[in-house]
Amino acid sequence: MRDRMSIRPARPDEAARVAAIVEAAYTPWVSQIGQRPGPLDDDYAARVAAGQTFVLEAADGAISGILVLEDQPDHLLLDNIAVDPARKGMGDGSRLLDFAEEEARRRGFAEIRLYTHQKMAANIAIYLKRGYVETGRRVEKGLPRVFMAKQV
Known part of the structure; x- marks a missing residue:
């Protein structure tokens, strides 16, 4: 599929x-993690209006995943990636990550960055396996985050 x-x-x-x-x-x-992850409180109407949001769409029009990308002065920030849990394990997350990395290159960036909650060990492991490296840990907006980057 x-x-x-x-x-x-x-x-x-x-x-x-x-x-x-x-x-x-x-x-x-x-x-x-004992708190609401930051993406739950984002304004997606504003994100869509700003052209920062992309959707993963099936041939029948069903949307099963999203990502939010932000241009920064020297890198592309993958601010959010989410897949419908009903599609977990079907490759949608990998496809979205591939797209984000390709989009960074297309926009002329040599690096893509992201962050995740420090307690989201499964996500950290996925990013490490894909070649991201940890660049730091700090609390931002009240959330303990792991920051990661990958050269593209």
């Missing part, structure tokens, strides 16, 4: 679906 998926910019009328995917993907983490 992976080959029947495409990634494109989110449309304004899809902001609620984007928020629903983020809610479904991140809510299970609340009990594990």
Whole structure:
């Protein structure tokens, strides 16, 4: 099914679906980390309007994943990546990460950066396996975060 998926910019009328995917993907983490992950409180209508949000769409139009990318002066920031839990293990997250890295190169960046909660060990392991390196740990917006980067 992976080959029947495409990634494109989110449309304004899809902001609620984007928020629903983020809610479904991140809510299970609340009990594990003891607080709401930052993406749960983001303004996805504003993110979509700013052109920062992309969706993973099946041939039938169903959206199963999202990512939020921000241009920074010297890198592309992967601010958020989320996949509908019903599609977990189907390669959607990898496809979105591939796209983010390709998009960094397309935009002329040599580096992509991201961050995740320090207690999200499974996510940290995924990023390490994909070649990201830890660049620091600090509390930001009340959340203990692990910062990571990858040369693209």
